[in-house]
Amino acid sequence: MCNVITQFLSLLLLSGFLSQGTIQLSSCIANQNMDCLELEKEALLKFKQGLTDPSGLLSSWVGEDCCKWRGVSCYNRTGRVIKLKLGNPFPNSLEGDGTVSELGGEINPSLLNLKYLNYLDLSMNNFEGMEILKFIGSLGKLRYLNLSGASFDGIVPPNIANLSNLRYLDLNTYSIEPNKNSLECLSGLSSLKYLNLGGIDLNKDASYWLQTVNTLPSLLELHMPNCQLSNLPLSLPFLNFTSLSVLDLSNNGFDSTIPHWLFNLSSLVYLDLNSNNLQGGLPDAFQNFTSLQLLDLSKNSNIEGEFPRTLGNLCYLRTLILSVNKLSGEITEFLDGLSACSYSTLENLDLGFNKLTGNLPDSLGHLKNLRYLQLRSNSFRGPIPESIGSLSSLQELYLSQNQMGGIIPDSLGQLSSLVVQELNENSWEGVITEAHFANLSSLKQLSITKSSPNVSLVFNISSDWAPPFKLTYINLRSCQLGSQISYLAQNSK
Numbered sequence: 250m251c252n253v254i255t256q257f258l259s260l261l262l263l264s265g266f267l268s269q270g271t272i273q274l275s276s277c278i279a280n281q282n283m284d285c286l287e288l289e290k291e292a293l294l295k296f297k298q299g300l301t302d303p304s305g306l307l308s309s310w311v312g313e314d315c316c317k318w319r320g321v322s323c324y325n326r327t328g329r330v331i332k333l334k335l336g337n338p339f340p341n342s343l344e345g346d347g348t349v350s351e352l353g354g355e356i357n358p359s360l361l362n363l364k365y366l367n368y369l370d371l372s373m374n375n376f377e378g379m380e381i382l383k384f385i386g387s388l389g390k391l392r393y394l395n396l397s398g399a400s401f402d403g404i405v406p407p408n409i410a411n412l413s414n415l416r417y418l419d420l421n422t423y424s425i426e427p428n429k430n431s432l433e434c435l436s437g438l439s440s441l442k443y444l445n446l447g448g449i450d451l452n453k454d455a456s457y458w459l460q461t462v463n464t465l466p467s468l469l470e471l472h473m474p475n476c477q478l479s480n481l482p483l484s485l486p487f488l489n490f491t492s493l494s495v496l497d498l499s500n501n502g503f504d505s506t507i508p509h510w511l512f513n514l515s516s517l518v519y520l521d522l523n524s525n526n527l528q529g530g531l532p533d534a535f536q537n538f539t540s541l542q543l544l545d546l547s548k549n550s551n552i553e554g555e556f557p558r559t560l561g562n563l564c565y566l567r568t569l570i571l572s573v574n575k576l577s578g579e580i581t582e583f584l585d586g587l588s589a590c591s592y593s594t595l596e597n598l599d600l601g602f603n604k605l606t607g608n609l610p611d612s613l614g615h616l617k618n619l620r621y622l623q624l625r626s627n628s629f630r631g632p633i634p635e636s637i638g639s640l641s642s643l644q645e646l647y648l649s650q651n652q653m654g655g656i657i658p659d660s661l662g663q664l665s666s667l668v669v670q671e672l673n674e675n676s677w678e679g680v681i682t683e684a685h686f687a688n689l690s691s692l693k694q695l696s697i698t699k700s701s702p703n704v705s706l707v708f709n710i711s712s713d714w715a716p717p718f719k720l721t722y723i724n725l726r727s728c729q730l731g732s733q734i735s736y737l738a739q740n741s742k
Contacts (some may be wrong), residue, residue: 255289272532285315292362293321293330299355304348306338308396336395337373351375358384368393372419386411386537397421397445405449410434411559415441421472422448430454432461441465445472448496452477453736461488468496474521479503483511484598499545500524506661512537521545523570529560530554531576536562545570547599551705552576558606561586568597576600579607599623601647604632610654614639625649625671632656641740644691650671657697659684669694673724676703681728683714698726 279395293315297307315330316323321589322332335619339350352374360366366388372395383403385394386408394412397419403422415438436443444465451458455478455617468490471678479504493514499521507522517538518600528551542716544566546552553575560569561583578599580600589595593616605627614636620643629651637643637662645668654676661670666687686692699706706728 259293280448283316283326284313285321285323285328285330286312289363290315290331292359293318293691294355299357299457301353303557304350306352307634308336311646317406326367327365328708330363331365332368333360333366334368334370335368335374340373340384340398353377356382360384361387363388365390367391367414370395372397372619373397374399375671376400380407383408383474385409388412389414391415391514393417395419397447405430405434407431407434412413413437413440416467417441417443419443419445419447421445427468432458434529436461438465440467442467443470444468446476447472447474448476450477454478455480459485463487464638465490466492468493472497474501475498479545482507483508488513490514495519497521497524502526504528507532515539517541519543522549524548526550527552531557531560533557533559533728535560538563539565541566542594546574547572549574554578556580556583556603557599558582558586561589563587563590567596570597570599571603572599573602575591576603576604576605578605580605581607581610581612584610584612590614593618595619596642600627602626604628608632609634611636613637616640618642620644620666623647624651626651630654633658635660637661637676640664641666643670644668645670648675651675654678654701657685657706659662659687661685662687662689664688667692671696673698674700676701676704679706681706681708681710683710686716686718690717691692693720693722694722696722696724697728698724699728702727 258486293310297310300307307319315321316328320333320335322331322334323329324331333584335352337350337352342587352371353376356376356379361384367390369388370393376399379401380403381396383406385406389411391412392414394415394417398421418438420440430449430451430453432451433439453462458478459482463485464467466489469492471493472495478498478501483505488510491514494516496514496519498518500523503525505527507527509534512534515537517544520538521543523545527546530553535557541563542565545568547570555578558574564587595616596618597620598681599621601623602625606629608631611634613634617639619640622643623646623649626649630657631653633648635655635658637658641664643664644666649671650673650677656679657677659673659682662685667689668691670692671694673696677697692736697706705742708725708728708730
């Protein structure tokens, strides 16, 4: 349309009816953003009147053009309000008081006059148990809806099923109403890509929740932690959400083996099944998740059997958490597999509180991006490999309560990023010198104790040595300490 107007004005210029300056002015006017509509401005002001706003977040909601108000976005060619972004800007923030910045009060149905609204975010506010937006299904153009953590209550509105354009739905911790919420209202949302129902009691749908999810073919992320689901079907005749990249079903109390259909989700990047009652072994089929970056199966207690070496084929893995299970066997082949990757991405490895055995291999030192290593409360044997000094990114090291022993390598002293070193309850022996601490400039917590009275671990540190760190915690119980060790104590806060 702008081009047509410009061509028309050009003809007038050639005919002598307009000057060049008028053309330029008219062009500016043609490209100028439209102000908001009066009807929509009034709708927003009515909405504001129903809210409590202790920190004045909506203090900018004055003046003629509501498109310039905080949290309001308009389509620049029509002036229509298309976006309300009113989530709490300081939830759990150290820079501000999250409760002060919370909106509350009542939601006025005047929002229905925002006919082109496609984005609504009221997250992390405090609407004090208010039943939410029974008119929500009439906002037919919504593509994004985030009501998470805003203290709404009651059941999920069934008319949400009318929002056929919805792509993103986050109702995390939305409702604590037991045994009343149903997933049936979601079955028509075929365009949905992101769904978060965390903390909603869905026990009513525990036996058929998966069938409902299977009607959402566009789904990329599914978050359903702590939903009281309990039933995890082992089979599914037809899998309809194969593009899923994120799946979080943690803390639901599933009491079964890991289902077969799960391994057909070959696009998974994030899989979290922690804090359930899953049982049985870990199938080799986990190696099918070639794009997987996070795998958390911790705190299932009854996952058992040999540690799967095939997990070493997951070269893109960044976080692996398998703690508090009953896994046994060695991890050598797993670590060898990861070290053979052209580029290892692993940053967090937590295998604590299992029944793992064997020596730690030299290939551990090839995991150059490793930041967190938790192996405590297993049955690992042998010494710490010398190669551990190559883990330049390592920040936390936990090897306590194993059956390890031998001389602690002074290569540990090269870990300049190390903040926590915990080596308790093992059979360490030999001599600890300044070399063991030479470059530990980030160290805050140091804990080295031995479990056997039949071995000797001696600290032999020069009296004129100045530690490169400032400790906040130190535990050297049962070690033989010389007078020089006071330098370590003096450097503790």
